[in-house]
Amino acid sequence: MKASFYNIYTKNKKNILCYNTKNDVFCLLTPKDYELLRNAPAQLVQESPRVYAKLQELRFVVEDDADEYKELCDEYRAAIYNPAVCYLTLLPSLDCNLRCWYCFEKHVKGSHLTPENAQAILTYVRRLWDEHPELTFLNVEMFGGEPLLYFREELYPLLEQIQREAEERGRKASFFFVTNGVCITPDTLPLFDKLHASFQISIDGFKDRHDQVKYLPDTHEGTYDGMIATILRLTRELENTYINLRINYDDETLPHMKDLIQDLLEVDRRKIGVHLERVWQTGNFINYDNEELKSVINLWMLNGFRVSYMNLGRRSFSCKASARNQAVISYDGAVYKCSGRDFTPAHQEGRLSADGCLHWEEEKLARRMSIVTYDNDMCRRCKLMPLCWGPCCQKQLEAAPEEFGRFCQKQHMELSMADYMRYRFNNACIEDSLRKS
Template sequence: MKGSRYNILVKNRDRNTICYNTLLDSFCILSNPDAELLKTDVEKLAEKSPKMYEALCEAGYIVEDDCDELALAAQEYDEAINDPSTFYLTLLPSLDCNLRCWYCFEKHVVGSHLTPAVSDSIFAFVKEKLADENIKQLQVELFGGEPLLYFETELYPLLKKIKDAAVEAEKYVSFFFVTNAVCINEGNIPLFEELNASFQISIDGSKERHDKVKYIPESGEGTFDSMLKTVKALTERLDSVYINLRINYDDETLPKMPELIEQLGDIDRNKIGVHLERVWQTGGSPFDNEELQAIIHQWMANGFKVSYMNMGRRSFSCKASAKNQAVISWNGAVYKCSGRDFTDSHQEGQLMQDGTIKWDDEKLKKRLDIVTWDNPMCRECKFLPLCWGPCCQKQLETPGDFERYCQKRNMEMGIAEFVKYKFNNAYINPANYIERI
């Protein structure tokens, strides 16, 4: 027997050791001597602590000598990107936006919106997917531009039709809106309820900062107060809503974060997840960013689940690598990647009137042939089950330059601090909090 290659051992001061296994996405706590033996000599661990040894074998922290865990991971990746049971559909109902955040990478198309003809073709596309007996669920993400600009008049009628068709076909459908929340109001909240919607809503730090970035261009009016009111209203009025609060931070916003935690007050923690994302143009911060680590712990100590980097347990790097996936824009242009501007050079297909997609086969093949983790750096990495390597888009743009996009390299904390954060996040209970190093 041998220790799993995906064990990461981190000392919790002199008390004990946390073992995080990234493949299992689970933790155990060991005495320091047992942890040392798990690393160096599992046979001796079997003699000295037989019960612990047995439990570790049963859970997968210790595996058979001939167990090839990398091959198991490879199989998981392969099955996930070829999974016939799920279709990932991203819709871009408009590439216009009601705000003009300085860091936005997109080229806005003023006045763009779904025409009845494109809307009909999208519905025909969905109907065909729902008729496919292999497909059991349809995950619809609404992105843009701002996807809610023409919500009541154009988007909601299409989504309601999709939902009704899915119910009729006895298939699962979900709707996830990536929005600045400006268009959500008391009047249309019931429409989101009908769709069982979940959301990603962006915040740029405290009110002062947010209002400087997210303001209505015509009036200069900041959107922080209305955004906060909307987030609270959604959690109060929608029973099963989930809102991912994406907090775009830079070095100036971090000190103001406690204000935001306070402003969220007693909001239902079960309906909110907090995701911290550095504004990418402000990179280059220290590897050991004490302030960021303190803020993450402050969020968790206040009962919020926090995600940091793109390092949650999953089975592929990005859904753009999946076979059953498409991004369809307001004008019928089709893409795979939603992280680049939606211009001709990035287009990979066209939605036809009858609801089929005419793919650019060469472009599509080039992307889908990339196995994102299959390079010397990622093969050896303990984080592989959380990351799966630089995404296919990055590898298309800079082939072979894996290191530049390595998440470990861009993380603003060390491995020990990261494991402690993951542990606290998994077992959030302010009373049982493991201290920071």
């Protein structure tokens, strides 16, 4: 037996914290057991048989001939060609009610889902189910623009129909909204409840900063208070919801984070998670040992919130745009794979026709699907590969292999690996206690 290649170790007080990124598990080892695991696993069987058995069960130690990298390659292939799951992103409008300065999108004023295009999407979904009996799970994400601009009159009837027809066929459909939250009014809550909706809501730190970034263009009224009230209402009144609260931070917002935590103290922690994301335009002089960020992460966790930092959750591919059963369908029938670029003709990769058929530009699709995102010298030997899977397919389409280094997540992490591991360990403990509560 040998120690797994995907073990990462760091000191934790008197013990050694070990994280296996492939199986997403932690353990604490005494210094002696740690030395044996690294240098003489066979001796560990003799000296600490119970520890060894546990390490073997959780695959911190693997068979001598285990090919963990190949296991990951198989996992990736199975996931991107998984016939049981379809990832569908809808862009019901490319207009927005706010104008955040960092938004990359070109807005299309007044754009919205016509009845004809809503019907084409519904027909497409029916075709998916009828032509792919193995498809059991349809994951529908709403993005934009602001996807809730015409929620009650245009989007909800379509989603409700998709939900009803999924149930009739014994399939599952889930609905996730990436929104600024402004259109979630009290009268819409029963509709979201019926959809068992989940959300990503963005916040720009404390009230003053948020109101400077996210305000109504006509009145200049800030949206912070309304958003906090919405989050409280959603978590109180929706039985099956989950909110990913995306906090866009920069160096000035971090010291004020306690004000935001204070405003969210009443929230049911089981229904919310906090994700910290630096506003990318402010990341030119990244501090790789950012004490302020470390204390902010700790403060959220001390208050019982689960926290995600960096795009390193355990999953089976880098981005769902790599998956074959995935499409981004815009309000006008234009189809894309990537939702991280402008929705303009240059990035379009297909079209949805009125009869619900999706016509891909086969050459573009084949080029994207040929990219195995981690298959390069940098990622093949990286212990974080099972969490990251390399630069996404869009970045690899746009850059030469020698440039991939600048996309590496380790280059953008503002914590040392030791601090990152300790944060992940503490967060896993919070996740565990929330699951049990």
